[in-house]
Amino acid sequence: MTNAPPLDDQPDDYRNAIDAVRFAIAQFKDCNEEERHELQRDLDELQRMSEKLETGRVEIVVFGEISTGKSALINALVGDSLMQVNIQGGWTKDLWHVPWDGLGYRVPGFADSQVILVDTPGLNEVDGAERSEMAQSAAERADLVLFVTDSDLNETEFSALEDLVACHKPILLVLNKTDLYRPEEVQQLLDLFRGPRLDGMVEAKNILTSQADPREVEYLIESADGSVRKEWRKPEPQVEALRSRILEVLEAEGKSLLALNAAMFAADKSDRMTALRVQLREKVAAKMIWKYAVTKSLAVALNPLPAVDVLGGSAVDAAMVVSLGRVYGISITTSNARSLVTGIFKAAGWVMLSEAMVSYASSAFKALTAGYGSLATMLPQGAAAGYGSYIVGQAARYYFQHGASWGNESAKQVVTQILENTDKQSVLEKLKEEIKRKISRNPYAGE
Ligand SMILES: Nc1nc2c(ncn2[C@@H]2O[C@H](COP(=O)(O)OP(=O)(O)OP(=O)(O)O)[C@@H](O)[C@H]2O)c(=O)[nH]1
Ligand SMILES: [Mg+2]
Known part of the structure; x- marks a missing residue:
């Protein structure tokens, strides 16, 4: 089918697919x-996919708008x-897996091979975004997708x-409920489907009609005595053409x-896993x-610390870098x-260092008073030190993101960039808030 990219029919395809899933x-x-x-969900799905491949289970998903006759079609098939x-x-609310033994198809080489029809909730259901x-x-x-519709x-x-065509799904487009149309109307719809609008999306031979659950019609029944009575009866479903096309497609390329x-x-x-990992990792790092x-x-x-220790990389900063x-x-x-x-502090240069110095200038004073300084001095000092760690953290993060190197940049370029891109005032404010919040829980902290 043209929907799927060409596959050279090497037996290796199947082997490769199993390997890709295992990998x-x-x-x-x-x-x-x-x-x-x-x-977890992705892993579960992969495991199901692996098991599906190992047993040769073909899944045909019946898909389409609400009330187009998807469930009826499965019954008929x-x-x-x-x-x-x-x-x-909106009757069907879950995915239903129905084994279709009657089709009589087996994936070559798989004794336990099965064909499953999957019934799905209808598209475009009111309040059913999740279901659709x-x-x-x-x-x-x-x-293989059976795309069921009952009109244009x-x-x-x-x-x-x-969307399905874009993800290379092989599709059979099924116009169901043709009993509700006059023959020329059915032909008109088929011409539309085979026309330019769906050109390149579904091949003409994959556009089929069905009557999964035709409306009752009035029959005239003549008895032996010649009397005639009228009776409403449901005609038999008409799904044979669809059934044979499904079988044909599977026989030609089911395994591929x-x-x-x-x-x-x-x-x-x-891909999803890699992307999510990166995302999670960045969240954790931040x-x-x-x-x-x-x-x-x-x-x-x-606690007043000796300024030199803070500037040279305190135990806190080193621990942060190890954890990052x-x-x-x-x-x-x-x-x-x-x-x-x-190294990062040095790269940050004197701009940052001198600021840090200012905030530590009073550490001697703090040590002398041997208690807590007033909030007015504690806050800026604490926040400035925290800001230093924040910058060190961002730089270290860059360093690790690039496989423990500065990439094509120098440490100085990286740190300068980080300093430029950081909204210093807002970081300082947030840090001050945190200090206040935490200190206010400390009954010994003075005002
Ligand atoms: N006239 C006619 N009615 C049909 C045909 N197929 C299904 N129907 C009717 O269409 C209605 C919906 O059929 P379902 O099979 O429940 O449709 P569905 O697509 O599964 O619907 P949801 O599960 O609600 O999305 C029912 O009343 C069926 O009897 C058909 O070929 N002809
Ligand atoms: Mg249904």
Whole structure:
């Protein structure tokens, strides 16, 4: 089918797809606790995909607007009233997996191979955004999509179809309920579907009609005695053409479709995982830097430290750098962390150092008074020290993001850039707020 990218039919495709899924699963092994929590669903889905491949399970997802006859179509194909059909739109609320043994298709080489029809909630349901999202993601996982409509495609249907085509889904477009139209109207709809609007989206031979649950019609029944009575009866469903096309598609490329779908699925999950990891890592790093900056602010506000220790990289800064390294999967010794901190302070140059000096100028005074200074002196001193740690943290973060190097920049360029891009006043204000909040909980802190 032209919807799918060409696949040279090497038996290796299937093997490669299994490997791709296994590889994606293996990537989860070194997730930390938080990543694992966030990615659990992806991992579960990958595991299901792996199992699907290993058993040769083909999933045909029946997808479309509400009340187009998706559930009825599954019943008609399977030849049993398994799915609930209802005149009321939005009837199907979950994904239902219905085994379709009657089709008689097996993925070559898989004795336990199965074909599953997946019933989905309708698109465009009032208050059903979540359900229609569920349907969309089921369709994206499908090996083959039956896109069911009962009229010309509206905007929602058209854009859903476009999305599926964009993710290379093989699609059969099914015009259901043709019993409600006159033959020439059916032809008109088919001409529309085969016209320019869907050109390149669905091939003509993959556009089919059906009557999954035709309306009752009045039959005239003549008895042996010649009397005639009228009776309303439901005609048999008409799904044979659809059924044979499905079988044809599967026989021609069922195995490739399965492989292609799994390989794309695995690639997608890997990308998502990488992106999410980066995102989570950055969130953790930002929080960590802030936590250390606050710790440092408080420490300095409450306990006068020798200025030289603070400037040369206090224990707090070194500990922050060691922890940050861990976030980025880089281990660094405390003494190397201290050198990095010193290096960053040096790179920050005298601008920052001199400011820091000012705030520590009174540390001797604080030491002398041997108690807490007034809030008026504690706050700026503490906040300035915390700001220093904040900048060190940002620079160290850059350093670790670039695999423990300054990349193409020099340390000085990086730090200068960080200083320029940081809203110093707002960081200082926030730090002061934190100090106030924490000190106010300390009953021994003086005013
Ligand atoms: N006339 C006619 N009615 C049909 C046909 N197929 C389904 N219907 C009717 O259409 C209505 C909806 O059918 P369902 O199978 O429940 O539709 P659905 O797409 O599963 O609907 P949701 O689950 O609500 O999205 C029911 O009243 C069916 O009897 C058909 O081929 N012809
Ligand atoms: Mg339904």
